[in-house]
Amino acid sequence: MSPAPRVLIVEDEVRLLHHLSRILVEGGMSVFTCGSYQELEGMLNLSTTARFDLFILDRLLQNKDSAELLPRLKAHFPTAKTMILSAINSAAERALLLDMGADDYMGKPFDSAELVARTRALLRRGKTEIVFGNLILDSENRLLKVDGNEVSLTNKEFLLLRTLVQWPGKIFNKTYLYDQVWEIKADVESNVVEATMNKIRRRLKESGANVTIKNTRNIGYWIEK
Numbered sequence: 001m002s003p004a005p006r007v008l009i010v011e012d013e014v015r016l017l018h019h020l021s022r023i024l025v026e027g028g029m030s031v032f033t034c035g036s037y038q039e040l041e042g043m044l045n046l047s048t049t050a051r052f053d054l055f056i057l058d059r060l061l062q063n064k065d066s067a068e069l070l071p072r073l074k075a076h077f078p079t080a081k082t083m084i085l086s087a088i089n090s091a092a093e094r095a096l097l098l099d100m101g102a103d104d105y106m107g108k109p110f111d112s113a114e115l116v117a118r119t120r121a122l123l124r125r126g127k128t129e130i131v132f133g134n135l136i137l138d139s140e141n142r143l144l145k146v147d148g149n150e151v152s153l154t155n156k157e158f159l160l161l162r163t164l165v166q167w168p169g170k171i172f173n174k175t176y177l178y179d180q181v182w183e184i185k186a187d188v189e190s191n192v193v194e195a196t197m198n199k200i201r202r203r204l205k206e207s208g209a210n211v212t213i214k215n216t217r218n219i220g221y222w223i224e225k
Helices: 016-025 037-045 066-076 091-100 112-126 155-166 174-182 190-207
Strands: 006-010 030-034 053-057 081-086 102-105 127-134 135-138 145-148 149-151 212-216 220-224
Touching: 006 016, 016 030, 016 112, 037 066, 053 066, 053 112, 053 135, 066 081, 066 091, 081 091, 081 112, 091 102, 091 155, 102 112, 102 155, 102 220, 127 155, 135 155, 149 190, 155 174, 155 190, 174 190, 174 220, 190 212
Parallel strands: 006 030, 006 053, 053 081, 081 102
Antiparallel strands: 127 135, 135 145, 145 149, 212 220
């Protein structure tokens, strides 16, 4: 059985915080709480190994705008999703917060069943991403990000890199990679795997990736941090 999703709720209204905690626990999630902007900011200032899959943030916390912390949340927890709750429920406000990096936005008051359903949808979306070092590979959209910045890859380059990242340290021979990515019988004379690997290496180096693709001649390729 997979572990319950870890959700951090940041809300300074005690009754609402308890209500959110209850409905999400009943929805099968592991819930953690934070009661102030300062508490959340303090957590981000610490070197933490905590893992969260989703943040639910009240927009205004003691007259402080929690949206200001979105970039730091993304930097600390690159695969976590973020939902903003706000009493301001206009189209302009929703567009602003989504542009700032929020993954979803709900106005107050909200329907509890809808909030739980949208929370589950956000958590499902996160499962398409693979994190390795400072890389995030989004399989649904075929995107690579390094330190949050999108790196351009062709479809074959993405598939080749994803194969390596899914099993760090595992050695894949040229024939296997050719069959898996190009889905045709391997041509022993072709250098397409080598050429594609070199392009990926160059893009990773240029983007500041902290991972390395290695290979041993006539044995295969692997990736490591």
